[in-house]
Amino acid sequence: MEQQLKKPKILKFEGKILDAKNLTPSVKQLSIETPEDFSFIPGQFVSILLNNNGEEIKRSYSIASRIDDKNLELCIKILENGIGTQIINKLKVGDILKIIGPLGHFVIQDNSKEKPITFISTGTGITPFRPMIDFLLKNGFSKKIILITGYKTEEEILYDEEFKKLTNYPNFSYNITLSRSENSEKKYVQDIITGFINSDYYVCGLKDMIYSVRDILLEKGIPRENIFFERYD
Template sequence: MSTPMQTHTIHLLAKKEVAKNVFELRFSKPESFDFTPGQFVQFLIPSEEKKTPRSYSLSSLPSDAYLEFCIKFLDGGLASEHFRTMNIGTDIECRGPLGRFVVDENNDDHYFVATGVGLAPILGMIRSLIEEKKDDHPIRLLFGVREEDDLFWIDRLETLKQKHSLFDYTVTLSQPQPTGGWQGLKGRVTEHLLQHLGKQRFYLCGNAAMVKDVRTLLIEHGVDTTDIHFEIF
């Protein structure tokens, strides 16, 4: 592992909008950079005469030749505006890796719950289980967004499903467009969480309200707090 808070200079390789105001960014990977899926880095965003840290989780694997992030651009946001205008090849400093939101080494089944760009670290964790660890335990993902325009990386989830017969995922929209023709599940993730509840280790990532509600619901249904890991975006 890299020394915590070690500073690296990386440059932008690719930038692609994958959903409404959601961008996939790939940066060069320093030779000395190693991390565990689920961890994050702090980008040092230039602002006036100082550099302001902003944290983003990695969605790539240590074996990938690049560092990948999935970022929701917010109008007026310091990092959002910087990345929005950032040109391919431009350098930026970052620190890390940081964080303890990683998959436990155990023999439990895995249940991941993500909303929005909370899918970023979770995708890396799932990829690691399937592609690197060759995990033979069931892996389930419940992914929620507001509407059709907010969906992204479904093609990646389909590819992972084809690779691993024990992986399955469910997508739900909390506010689908009336004329959008959405045929999948509707409602918040809490409305569908209990359908596949069993003896599992849970990993939650998304906004604070979702994490709180899902954690409360799991505890109410007998899940031990030590089996619930979470990261708030």
């Protein structure tokens, strides 16, 4: 690995929204201006403070941007009854967001750099893997990287073109499974984990998937210390 990342400073800042667009019918990507000294380690998240009828509420979002991207990007699933995401859904270009970060320890561990890495996500759980995988591949990580990602249907797939492009790296494999598609066999990420190689496993998404994947890995003999996860709920 060539580039070493320094421990970033945690900042509290006001960031202007430069772009807000739908990546899928229910997932929004915000692009936000950051102060000069904002930096992060791939896998970290930020907390945003939202005004809910006069009360300040805090919600956390993994950083979707790659470390070389100019702006902070967030990839957010808008929930029909979500208090925070319904506010986020109404944000417009030019609005200012109060942000704290970067935060969190869901980053590539030094020990992981010596063996293959398997990333497993569902839905917007793919978000921290975008900068993590980009960083590893572009910085000479030569062991195998396996991405296993699950969605309900085709229209929910995130960053598909980007991950397809990264398969130009011979050590990167990109696997998608759809649980409710009419056009393919309905499978969950749990159904397509194979190999159970001597790999470190990074898992991100909602807790039911995370614990189910963790139990499968433990049953197959993967040591607990080789499994890392970020829970969204």
